Amino acid sequence: MKDVTPADATPHTGPADTHGSLRIVKVESRSDLNTFLKLPWSLYRDDPQWIPPLLHEQRMLFSPKNPYFDHATCRCWTALRNGRPVGRISAQIDSLHLDRYQDATGFFGMLEAEDNSDTFQAILGTAEDWNRGRGMKRIRGPFNLSINQECGLLVDGFETKPAMMMGHARPYYAIRLGQCGYVKEKDLLAYAIDTGVEFSNAMKVILKRTKNRIETRTVRKKNFQQDIDIVFDIFNDAWSDNWGFIPFTRNEITHMANDLKLLINEQLARIAYVDGQPSAFVVLLPNLNEAIEDLDGRLLPLGWLKLLWRLKVRRLRTGRVLLMGVRKAYQGTTLGAALAYRVIGDTRQAVVDHGMKELELSWILEDNIGIRSIIEDCGGREYKRYRIFSKQL
Incomplete structure (x- = not known):
């Protein structure tokens, strides 16, 4: 360091x-x-x-x-x-x-x-x-x-x-x-969304119009590093014009992949393709904070057993959309909105199957009106706000 x-x-x-x-x-x-x-x-x-x-x-x-x-x-x-x-x-x-x-x-x-x-x-x-x-x-x-x-x-x-x-x-x-x-x-911004919320009529229309061009699949554990590379290639493109953006380096991608592999369920991460090209993704994780709340910051001597049981057996009622992105070429278009709807929608059944009742989608830039509209159309509600401050030296 x-x-x-x-x-x-x-x-x-x-x-x-x-x-x-x-x-x-x-x-x-x-x-x-x-x-x-x-x-x-x-x-x-x-x-x-x-x-x-x-x-x-x-x-x-x-x-x-x-x-x-x-x-x-x-x-x-x-x-x-x-x-x-x-x-x-x-x-x-x-x-x-x-x-x-x-x-x-x-x-x-x-x-x-x-x-x-x-x-x-x-x-x-x-x-x-x-x-x-x-x-x-x-x-x-x-x-x-x-x-x-x-x-x-x-x-x-x-x-x-x-x-x-x-x-x-x-x-x-x-x-x-x-x-x-x-x-x-x-x-x-951080949004909360009830996993049982139905799609809006507008969302259903967009999905119907674009269904023949979009396919999605889950991340594959047996090809995990390859799929993580696809995810971060989309991410670094999708977020490149966002305020304050810094791309993930190769070492950071590998480091995060090693960390995510311990937590991620392949059904909760999905990649979307347009005409056969990877174009959007979502990575959703069980909300680890729900599992560690009473561990007082310690995994020893028995905290790790409690954590494993809660993640694998009891399962958690909340999750967080950790990463999401749509390639820049599709942002602001009907197809771009459809890609976002599809990766969220196609992951929803797996979320419900895992017992999750509520998801957090975060963080979202306050002036990213496009993605905010999509999230709110999916039933999301702003429930937390975080601020970046600055000062001239």
């Missing part, structure tokens, strides 16, 4: 930055990282909607094996007040973003803090200084750690639990960011 010392490094012995009664400490040792990762437990202990993340997954996020660090640098800090952790933040610079946009923009993420203006000023100021010192003119976030991972700050929908790989926050976070000079750059 670049710029963040890996977890097996020697302990941090350098001086901490100070901000009044606060100490801002760089994450440089295994102990530092544990403190950094466990901070949310103290901040959310009385929030019934917060779901403790799996600590193993959180540690792997900062592992040198994370292919994100092939093209990005990162630094993390924890804020201590009288020796007690009260805030944390990361700062990132992504060379792929800079190569693509040439906008001198760096990032922040992993934001958690007590409801105290000094704490927010101190941790955000530290991330700003780090980015500024590396030539960045603007900072944007939160991203944990990139736009292709968990991103955005929850600003609406605090009363419900987050789906897997989606964040949770306290309502005061957005207020404190505003006080520190941050402004809204983009909102990302």
